[in-house]
Amino acid sequence: MAQEILVAVLIVSLTSAALATLLAVSERFLSDYGQCRVLLNDEKEITVQGGKTLLSVLSDNKIFIPSACGGRGTCGLCKLKVQEGAGLLLPTEEPYLNQQERDSGVRLSCQVKVRNDLKIQIPEELFNIREFTCKCAEITDLTHDIKQFRFELVEPDKIDYIPGQYIQLLTPVYEKSSEEVYRAYSVSGDPADKNHIELIIRYVPGGICTTYCFKYLKVGDEVRFNGPYGQFRLTDTDSPVVFIAGGSGMAPIKCILHHMKNNGIKRTAVYYFGAKKVKDMFMQDLMKKFQDELPDFKFIPAVSSPDPDEKWDGQKGLVTEVVKRDLKNAAQHEAYLCGSPGLVDAAEKVLVELGLTEDKIFYDKFA
Amino acid sequence: MNISAEIWQAFVVCVAAIFTQNILLSYFLGLCPFIGVSREIKAAFGLGAAVIFVMVSTCMLNWLAYRYVLLPLNLHFFRFILFIVIIAAFVQFVEMVIDRFSPRLYQTLGVFLPLITVNCAILGASLFMVIRNYTFIVAVGYGLGSGIGWFVAIVAMAGIRQKLKNDRIPPGLQGAGITLIITGLMALAFIGFTGVLQGG
Structure with missing residues (x-):
């Protein structure tokens, strides 16, 4: 018997x-x-061991390309322009690329293997993307389901980001989740404070990352994030600005307001902020302060359905209705939107009705 | 049994595996990639071809391993482990070869190989062939038939799903839900082949 088992194990092994x-x-x-050379943006060259995917080769070299699915080819975020050496377009990439992208050589970097020398184009700001380790420094309740989290950067201890950009916060493995996940949050803090970042997060019942932040994260805990990402930012023009946000969509707008104050940007700006109840309103004092400090800035909070016992003497109605009532003509404006997809869609519709063209409306939609 | 009789039996088993005993539609094996990759005919075609190739080759390899390693040593109960190891290693190997030598073949077939490394339809075909005591030639016919059967099912499904793109499907049933329902209907339709052949 023992001999039989031994033979069996031996054979299989x-x-x-x-x-x-x-x-x-x-x-x-x-x-x-062999060794392959990857030429980045016609200037920087890195030599790598061939055989791995472009995405992993780049991240080995500390160049982080946004990727939500971790290289499985299901999110379509890791697009890059490969000018030479990528080989044929794979069927796994096709669903994520439109004709124009295909013609200009855009590929999913998680599907392209480095087999020979490559020439690629990476948007300049991606060079800035790093992984950061930080410590939770402060958690502030803003409303019953929105909190502000302040993190002190540990390694590296400084971050440069463009106001309006977002970071991806890593939720570690904890009781409610058996794998690490990244979730994107806009930075809300003062960009002049390079040693800290602030995030405004709204609790999503059952959400892996928000549950972690609200129920498990304590001041002093260490967390990691990478970034900054995103194209959402204030343009260089002099056009009057209209901001529209709701809930945790406050974050990037607040960051842009800090930026305007820091740099003495004197553009005319009006900020419509929507909430359902008065108890969902927050940071009104801070916005009033911005109103005093910026030369031409107005904050207009709107509450859509205040409870009878709540005192509210500001604007009433959906924020989009208030915009329509108050702004009348937006043809010369630039609009910056942040909030739920529903809010962004509704606001875009109203702005177009008010005479704004779609290329002057900017937003990052977070589903 | 002489060779020509064996070839005839292999043919019968092959046709039976395609229609009356389709590995997907009557055994419901290999459903995961079937649902995942049946959105477009082109991808379904590539994956189906990869399944045919892998099934035929692994049926051969596993038959040899079973006949010449496991049976003489009286270790047939180890077939699960050995078969899956052989399948995984073989698929990995083939992927590497294709990747290296034929970018065009890699583009159409190679990318799908990792998806079916640990596919239960592949393992199922090898196990059935052993349980039913097929000879080598018949086993090859069975592998080929099972592969073609799976191929036919996924290409048909992809065709149906392309047609469905413009239809209004209740939100709760979109994606995998409606695919499973269609799979059930297809399985019912394939029952119609019963009695055409009594193979295996």
């Missing part, structure tokens, strides 16, 4: 070992693409 050896040997010879 031997077969597996033989197959593993075969694979290892063939990988050694077949997947050895």
